[in-house]
Amino acid sequence: MIKITVCIGSSCHLKGSREIVNSLEEFLITHNLKDEVELSGSFCMDHCMEGVCVKLNNQIFSLTPRDTEKFFNDEILRRLYK
Incomplete structure (x- = not known):
């Protein structure tokens, strides 16, 4: 199972975490992956200056809302279907 944690702290909230x-x-719904990917939120992950902090398993990414689809395709789908 892949685990995605999105920071929902105040700084990341202002940058578009919601x-x-x-x-x-x-x-996840569109690709029918709700059983293969765990999505959760977390408060501050100590990367406030870099954008919305997203942890994929143990790797940290900094995203903006417009980067999300590319992140999903490049990182999540690639890991599930390699």
Whole structure:
């Protein structure tokens, strides 16, 4: 199982974490992956200056809402279907 954790702390919230969570939820439903990917939120992950902090398993990414689809395709789908 892949685990995605999105920071929902105040800094990341202001940078669009809610939009990112909503997009990831939509992509998981569209691709029927709710049973293969665990999506959760977390407060500050200590990368506030870099954008919305998203942890994929143990790797940290910094996203904006417009990067979310590319992140999903390049990182999540690639790991599930390699």
